[in-house]
Amino acid sequence: MSDTPIIELEKVSKRFGQPNGALSRLLGAKPAPVVQAVSDVDLSIHTGEVVGLVGESGCGKSTLGRLVAGIMPASSGQVRWHGQNRSGLSAADEKSAKLGVQMIFQDPQSSLNPRLRVAEIVGEAPRVHGLIGPEGEDSYVDAQMRQAGLDPSLKRRYPHQFSGGQRQRIGIARALAVQPAMLVCDESVAALDVSIQAQIINLFLDLRTDLNLTCLFISHDLGVVEHVSDRVAIMYLGRIVEEASAEIVFSRPNHPYTQALLAEVPRLETRKSRFGAIKGELPSPLNPPTGCHFHPRCPHSFSRCSQEVPVLREIASGQRSACHLNDQA
Amino acid sequence: MNEPSPTRLALSAFARSGTGMSGAAVLAALIVLATIGHGIAPQNPYDLKSLDIMDAQLPPGSASMDGMRFLLGTDTLGRDLFSAILYGLRTSLLVGVTSTVAALIIGTTLGLIAGWAGGFVEGLIMRIVDLQLSLPAILVALVLISLTGPGAANVIVALILVQWAVYARTVRSVVLVERQRDYVVAATGLALPRARVLFRHVLPNCLAPLIVLATVAIAGAITLEATLSFLGIGLPVTQPSLGLLIANGFAYLMSGAYWISIFPGVVLFAVVMSINLVGDTLRDVLNPRLQR
Amino acid sequence: MPTLELRDLHTDFDTRAGVLRAVDGVTLSVGRGEVLGLVGESGSGKSVTGFSIIGLIDPPGRLSSGSIRFQGRELVGLTERELRKLRGRHIAIIFQDPMMTLNPVLRIDTQMMEAIQAHERVSTAEARRRARDALGQVGIPSPDERLSAYPHQFSGGMRQRVAIAIALLHNPALIIADEPTTALDVTIQAQILAVVQKLASERGTSLLWITHDLSVVAGLADRIAVMYAGRIVESGSVDAVLDTPMHHYTRGLIGSVPSRNQRGHKLLQIPGMTPSPLNRPAGCAFRTRCPAADAVCETEPELTNPAPGRELRCFHPASNTAVAA
């Protein structure tokens, strides 16, 4: 994998609620608390790869997804698209970089404009960007809908006339209509029923092989991530704590958080299990613990963990982990 | 095959509502009356030549000296009240609608700018809005009119000034909600031009609360104008609205000439009530939480 | 005598588009100290079943026929006042969304003490002491201080613990849990499951655990009942149903779980989608999506007993082999 990654994040951070300027304070705006949603994340994704991003609510995985998709600028650090820093691109290159990554959202209800017909939802962006001429739009939209598993005869309908699974397919058709090289799937199957979820996952698997799509697959559901991903990154409170190929993460997890997470996932095979190995609450991102963010809940923590932030580094071939335990041998 | 749009669905829900439809029917009738009023009025109540002081304060149903019937009686100048009400209705509706539409446009524009631009611009606009909204409409109108003097144009300006802030605040808050929605994020991700996202995606989804608000606001504007006229600082005597007609009759209540004040009042009430009924039903059918 | 026994329960909703049969003849029982997992997808009627049991169905919904026996006593036909004496005291319920189940403007102690004093004449001090003990039992640290807090000062997981503490206040014979961990994170879900598991087994409480997640039920329940389109299509012990599912819907559901499949390969999916409750196919509601359906399925399949302790509603049961892994 020596070729240039399709997308590369270097020391990327995202803060929300910057302190207000003097002027807006004068106008009475309340100072917002600063939240470090993503801090110093390094991540690279190569063409054709599916990287799973796992974490619990509030860990910053959705924010990271939006940074990758170019919907939000990073507060610091570099996002490189095909090796080029995305913030330094010309307007035309920036647009093509933006179109190159498309998002599939969690809530199929709110991700579609309720006042537009499906044909317009899918066809708008390719038409505006000149990917298709006016005469070709009809057949192009039909093709995109068919590719996403939708009957093109339904294209005069509005989103509210579709079921959840079908709406998710519309969202996929809309994203694919601008011919992206990469998809960011943000909890794209979380809101769906199990049987529909399986259909959408299968659709992703098909599209991946057919179109050689690169994919960042964000989910809290370890089972789904394990099933679709080549590589998996585990996030905890804004930081990536472990990253490795899916086989390694699910067979030999290194970070105590990954281990705990895997132990807590209910599985069909485990009957009458005893739940509850991990203690404590998820800390608030407003007020994260010092040092390693996981140390208050970690069964192995020692004094260094509360003082020093562990670095994400290679601990075995193709496995990176951020834990001080790896320094004690 | 065209599927019903969300707008069509809301309209058909409206058509099923009894109160909404009866309000709409009364309103439609009143609008028709106001439009053709000058044609069907038995006399031009403001052409002094057609008035006869001998006909003054006749009760409803009386006949004039020259045989004309005064359906709703006459006022102190011998003016046919029915005709006066038709003229007044037209004026009231015109003032209410004009000022509301203007305020709607101004408020919506500023609200969109505030919600979309954010930062300093938003802060500035919203401070002004807060200031405006912390003062009751009638007070602001009172002061403005006392400065500029009465007159149709001044009343309309005052009505615009007291109304725009509500729209600005509503539009801004809806825009803030809508722009967080995934479909707007998706439109951004599809690199669609900002103006297109704003006007084609965000704005149409903000319209529902605005329509409701504007409907009710027309009723409010008509009432406020009537109130100002009643206090004697509204429209000029040469162009009386329903409010002024009521005020004119107020003094004669004591002497038993109830009709001079009552009938214009009933019409005013019917106008405001029918608009409110329509607005109330619209609120129900356009409520996004009930929409499926 | 089972703690709870439902027989041919029907709950309908009168809508403008017609009568919606949310629960369409459900028969099930929960024994003393038993955990029954009621599994189904959205719109299957599983939650409505749970609410029907304690009479919390609001118009336009109504319980139209069937029988609900709780500890041998018939609940259908009881007055609201009689039902109220049962609710919270003998049958408790835990809701899905912990952020919404507690009143945001009332303190925790108010909400706990009123639950005690609704059923027992006890002093305020005594009620408060019991509320504190209950908080302690569900693992809330420093319960004395937390009593005077408001719900917004708790995380989602902590709120669900409070809801569980309230449910346990009167030591009920039955707890109906409606997806109580769905809105929670994995690690928090595990904690909640641990609390419920421990307390229910210590006290011999029966649990009706309503969920869409087969994996949770696998680790928690004694028996499973699978619901589809308002009916129970299959039930039996956890091992029997999960290892050798006989209804094709159950098989499809299990096949859809990613961990049962080989990584990167396509999942065994169920084609099509759940039919609208207003427009269900006659006969077996699953036949439009079923690989084994034929003309017979247009008539309604009866509930059969293919093996001891198992019930099934299907004309063409799948052969007793495990789902292909």
Place this chain on the structure above:
Amino acid sequence: MLLLLAMSLIVFVSIYAIGDPVEILVSPQATIKEIEQTRVALGLDQPLWRQYLLFLGHALQGDLGRSFIFHQPALSLVFSRFGATLELALSALLLSTMLGISMGLVAALRAGDWIGRTIMAASIAGLSLPTFWVGTLLVMFFGIWLGWLPAIGRGEVATFLGVTSSLFTRDGLAHVILPASTLALGNTALIIRLTRSGAVEALQSDYVRFARAKGLSPTRIVGVHVLKSVLIPLTTIVGLEFGGLVAFSVVTETIYAWPGMGKLIVDSIGVLDRPVIVAYLMMVALLFVVINLVVDLLYRALDPRVGLRP
């Protein structure tokens, strides 16, 4: 405070920039010299900014100028009428809040049947009735035709605990009923609607369902769970509406010849008595600041979600 200052500036500039009171004050036969003298005497010859600074300086000492008409300090003039207005507004507030909340709750509980629908229809009618017309009707029916209640003036006042009010005498109370009802009507309708929509929402909420699942009685659910959730947002509205009541008393006071500051301002606007107008507006602005403060404090006290977080 910022609001007060902004108000004073806006009010001052707009009042003093437009219109010339001298023309109204002096007789039409006055010579130019006389006009000039009046101008100097009133301090109107100074540039606008200096007039404002002067005005502000005086305002800080409680001096808002003398009325052109009554020739007494404008502020004390307004203040002397303040009590009557406050009394009217408070009576109306009390009336509309009590009536509005109870009827709103009933409308929510009986949302499906005729009682609920009747209350809602009545509330729309209440919102649609112009205050001045209602006042007119009430004067006609109760004051003139039936003669049950006095329709004009404030009636006898009495002083109790240092507060002078007509609420302490029978005659005074009789005088208050009509104007207060007139003033309260629109507000009552509004509170009914807000209470109903809030209560309907609360009744459908998960926490009410959970409260029912706990086996609580309907009385406790409505009286504690629903009522408290409804009251909190209502506090803000009622506070703001109180300001509206004071403003709208302009109309009511005109109809009932109630000697409050609303009647004073209408009269003053008619003759461009600027110091009185300014004093009235500053008074109202101050009142609004106080109301906002009280509402804010009340809201904090009632809603646990506000102000408790670090």
